[in-house]
Amino acid sequence: MSEKCCGSNEKGRLTRSDNHGSCDHKSDKPASCCSNGSVVAFPTAKTTHATSDESEKAEYRIHGMDCPSCAVTIEKRLNRLDDIHEVNVNYNTAKLHVSGSGVLSPGNVENEIQKLGYTAEPLNQNKHYRTYDVVGMDCGGCAKSIENHLNTISSVNDISVHFSTGKMKVAHENSVDDIISEVSKIGYKASLLTDGKKPAEKTHNTEGYGLITASGILIVLGFVGTYAGLPGIISIMLYAAAIIISGYKPVKSAYFAVKSRSLDMNVLMSVAAIGAALIGEWFEGATVVWLFTLGNSLQNRSIEQTRNSISDLMELAPSEAWIKAGSELVKKPAEDVSVGETIVIKPGDRIPLDGRIIQGETSVNQAPITGESIPVDKISGDTVYAGTINESGSLDVEVTKLVDDTTISKIIHLVEEAQEQKAPTEAFIDKFARVYTPIVFGLALAIIILPPLFGFGAWDEWVYKGLALLVVACPCALVISTPVAIVSAIGNAARNGVLIKGGTFLEKAGAIKSIAFDKTGTLTEGKPNVSEIEALTVSENELLSLAFTLEDYATHPIAQTIVDYAKEQGIQPKHGEWFQNITGKGVQATIDEHVHYAGNLKLFEEMDVPLEDIRTRVEDMQRRGKTVVIVGTEQAIIGIISVADTIRETAVEALNGLKHVGVNQLSMLTGDNEGTAKMISEQMNVNRYFAELLPEDKVEAIKTLQSEGHNVAMVGDGINDAPALATSDLGIAMGGAGTDTAMETADIVLMADNLEKLPFTVHLSKKALMIIKQNIWFALVVKFIALALIIPGWLTLWMAVLSDTGAAVIVILNALRLLKFNSMNSEN
Known part of the structure; x- marks a missing residue:
């Protein structure tokens, strides 16, 4: 290697x-x-x-x-x-x-x-960052304008604005009020978030609807007045008032955008509206501003739904907890509770912090963390998670993690990081928009100036066409087509117990055609169970009693499995003495004055015990993937107990679900022998298997699948399968709710320790890719149609702005379908 x-x-x-x-x-x-x-x-x-x-x-x-x-x-x-x-x-x-x-x-x-x-x-050297919530951003250009403006302020050391999450992180030396004031200058509303958390009350960007309504009424009155025979100056005044009411904020934002050398949609729309007024097209100018403002408000309202998909998670964990102080219960803020304190959770209450049950039994609804719809039974010693719901009994829980370290806090943090990362498609669209906008802007200026300059028509005609082109130059619908879909999909997945670490991995999951599964702990339970008992010369209970006595002193995991099974069956051990482990073969003890043995076939072969057809039975069991323990004496075999790993109940259904969503190549990787691997692969209905693998061999198996032209995902526990997970195109870890390492290391984490969410994840990713493609093509087609209509003069200014803001609202609404997508209804 x-x-x-x-x-x-x-x-x-x-x-x-x-x-x-x-x-x-x-x-x-x-x-x-x-x-x-x-x-x-x-x-x-x-x-x-x-x-x-x-x-x-x-x-x-x-x-x-x-x-x-x-x-x-x-x-x-x-x-x-x-x-x-x-x-x-x-x-x-x-x-x-x-x-x-x-x-x-x-x-x-x-x-x-x-x-x-x-x-x-x-x-970040010597920088203290503060996080702000920004209301009013409806595309990536808004975020860029805010960054450019604040970068012109000397007291701002660093800034990053994320349109997807609506957050702004700023390292600044001036006051918080100064930052909020500067952001408001360019038309947005910022508020400081304490420790990066959402305010207790959600803010909805509803301001401005009254002004939009008022300016709309003025436009209607001016339009009616024109056809009612009123003096033209009255209609112009009504249109001018509408422009001022609706256009004040966009023009103000445009001023600061130009000042910071940004060319965003506010600049384009402001130039178009002012230009229309200058050439006497007052109705067109007023309509452009009104449609633009209305479109922005609708976009903001829709985008809030995607951002709230994660902020809703933040409200799951209670802000207060009941602390056991001696014989009394004291209510304390969750952030003031220390590790080691005992909290009391009453039936029906949400659990405020991660902890370990020290008294009580209950069922816990873990859907907010793992996506499991069925409550999980919990007893003393089990782990409970913040944000989950105590269904029945009262619990005393010892706190094991502070409020910022709980599983749900980590989920929120990881998901927000994922939403801030740009997927390849999004990054490409952003680059395209950065080139497209200035080119079309320059082309609009050329159309305004050159044709009339060389005598090819009147100035008013070409200025109007140039202004229409300026409006079409705004790439808002195209730029917004991808991030809203990605944020919606990642938010939906998080609510269903699946962590997708970024748009890149969302896109990869949608393109996966082959998945390789580690067998132990993934397709199987990862712990052996007694599967067959064959008592030959005694009763089954007598055989179990002998095996219990012998194996109770052994250290092998198989021995412990038999002991646990005997205890579950209520079997009592016999009195034994002179216990001795026989390395690599089994164990012996004197029971009822006779030496008894429990071990493998080799042990009894060396003692020349008559095996007759026993050998055939044992070899058949081994071929079926079972470990066999033979119980007997030096004279005869008393019975056979076989132990095998158990296939997960949800695994077969999950694999069938994957084939249903288009993942046709399913492989199993295992260190088991060929016979065992073949048997389990047939039970699991996988396409192929790779047997007798060491960790480095699993890597070779992944490379083999990749060399055959497949995009390969690897599903494992996130720790032992690290080499194969890294080699695969997409690493998927199971059981993240109980494993911090899995949450940190894999590209996608299934928070529940089962595979039932895997088909949903792949299907959601494919749906997201489909919607992203629909949005991009729709935005481009609308844009190209608008461009084509400019030359013959068929495109009016109000049609141009409607093609942009209307298209943006449509692609957002299309992306919002991902928030409601579920595996039960693929047509959502």
Whole structure:
């Protein structure tokens, strides 16, 4: 396996590698193991320097790393410096965290990294970020305008605005009120979020509807007045008033956008409306502004629904908890509860914090976390999660996680991060829009100036056509076509117990045609159970009693399985003595003055015990994937007990569901022998299986599937299957609700420990891709039709603005269908 190169981050997820340094892997696919065949866990380099309390800390983005050994090289280089106290390079995120004396000196760290052939970009140094909620953004251009405007302010050190989530993160030295004021100048409303959380009360962007109604009435009155014979000046005054009422905010926003060198929709619409008024088309100008304002309000209202899909999750966990203080119950804010305190949850209440039950039994509705519709029975010692519902009994729960560390808090954090990441399609559309808009803007100016300048018609005619082209130049419907669909799909998935880590993985899931499953713990329960009992010379209960006595002193997991089964059946052990483990073969003990044995076939063969047809039975059981324990003496076989892993109840149905949604290539990866693998694959109805695999062999199986032209997803537990998960095109982990590592490492996490949500996830992803394509094509077709109608003069200004804002509202409404999509009704 020397051609493979890999590594894993501190979370246990294998990182993806390419050709650099000591790595020999030449494909753009991730590799599976290091040159010595071992898995690399890192950060590997931990400095020996003492960390000073007064040391400076800095964070950098490293460009140029293409395999984990690059990260190790950087760590080693920086650790040699005397003024460096601690170095941590995360290959997956391409980030360097470093602390020491003087690390923030200009060029210090950057120069050292540059010597190694990489570049370092300082991040967030000496910056305190605040998070704001921004109301009024209805496309990515709005976010860009806010960024550009605030970047012109010297007291703002850094800013990022995310249209999808409606959030703005700013590192600034001036006051919060100053930031809110600056945002309001360009037509949006910002409010500070405490610790990045939503305000207790949701804000709805409903302001402005009265002004829209008033300006609409003025336009109607002016239109009626024109045909009623009133003096033209009266109609013009009514139209002008409508323009001022509806156009004040867009023009104000346009002014600051131009000032910060942005060319957004406010600029285009403002120029079109003012231009129309200047050439005497007052009705057209007023209609453009009114339709534009109305369209924006409808867009904002619709987009709020997608953003609320995640904010609703935040309200699931109660803000207060009942604390047990001696014999009394005291109500405290959830954020003030410490780890180790005991909280009391009454029947019907939501659980405020993650914890462990120390007293009580109940059923818990875990749907908010795992998407499971059936309540889960809980007893003392079981884990409960914040936001879930206590269905029946009263519980005493020991708190195990603070409010910010609960599973639901992590879900919200991960989903919001995912929504802020751009999918490949979204990134491409944004680039297209950045080129498209200035080109059409320049073309509009050329149409306005050149034809009349060279005598090809009147100025009014060509100015009007140019203004119509300006309106068409606004790419709002196209830019908004993808992010709203992605946010809606990710939000829907989160509410159904599926974490999709970003638009990239959503798109990948929709393109998956082949899925490989780890067998143990994924397709099967991962724990053995007694499957067959054959008593030959005694009763079944007597056989179990002997086996119970023998195996109770053994340490093998199979022995414990038999002991647990006997206890469940109410079987009592016999009195035994002189117990002895026989390494690799079984166990012996003296019971009723006779030596008894429990072990494998080899043990009894060496004692020359007559096996007759026993051997045939045992070999048949083994071929069917079972582990066989033989109970007997030196003279005869008393009976046979077989143990086997149990297939998950939901697995077969889930696999059939995957085939129904178009995933036709299903494979099973297992370390079991050929016979066992074949038997289970037939029961599971998978297309093919790969047997007798070591972890690195699973990687080869994934590569084999990829070499056959498949986009391959790997489903495992997120830890033991790390190499294969990393090599696959899409890593899917199960059981994230109980495993922080799985939540952090996989591309997609099924929060419940079963496969029933996998067909839903693939189907949702395919539906999202379909809607994204519909939106893009619809926006482009409408745009091209509008452009085609300009030349013959058939496109009026109000038709142009309707083609843009109307198309934007339609693509948003189309994307909102993903919020209500469910696997039971694929036509949603």
